[in-house]
Amino acid sequence: MMKVYKSKIDWWLIILIGALFGYxxxxxxxxxxxxxxxxxxxxxxxxxxxxxxIQYKIVGEQLKVWTTKIDIHSIKKVYRTNNPLSSPALSLNRIAIVYNKYDEILISPKDRSAFIAELLxxxxxxxxVLQ
Known part of the structure; x- marks a missing residue:
């Protein structure tokens, strides 16, 4: 079964991009x-x-973010971050997913609690860690 979670989008980002390209x-x-x-x-x-x-798909036991496929059993930690690094996240209200040994990806699912519950x-x- 596949579950799809849309990315949360910050309103200021829409205004910024709209102004930069609209002007x-x-x-x-x-x-x-x-x-x-x-x-x-x-x-x-x-x-x-x-x-x-931009969406995050949970298909079986895999998390798909764009072209990246992550085995959910390889996920070690999920924590809250406001890291502004470029990532498939359209909000600064992000979560970082630590998987494998040193890999990490930043995402911003709109329904964060349901997304994390599905991973768990x-x-x-x-x-x-969501403090």
Whole structure:
């Protein structure tokens, strides 16, 4: 059975990306530079499509994040973090998943408690630290 958890998205990130790519679109229209408007509008659509497609799938005993597959039995620890490093997480309200020996991935599931509960139902030995 497959469970899908969407990424939580911070509102300020949407505003930031919208402003960064929306301003050149408007500027291009005002200055009749339609090619610039078209390029930045395309980039804006691409970013928002990527944002809404970020999801975390639990398929059997595997966690799939983009193209990364993690055996849930290899997960050692899940802890809360606000680390701003680039990751498949659209919110700074993140959790880090420590797996294998030294691997770690940062994610931000919208329903964090259900996501962690699902991981624990498969691997009850996961250490969870959410302070």
């Amino acid at each position: 050149p679109v408007i500027e291009g229209i005002i200055n009749k530079d339609y090619l610039m408007s078209l390029v930045f509008f395309g980039l804006l659509i691409l970013f928002f499509f990527m944002f809404w497609s 139902s498969i691997n009850p030995s996961i250490e969870v």
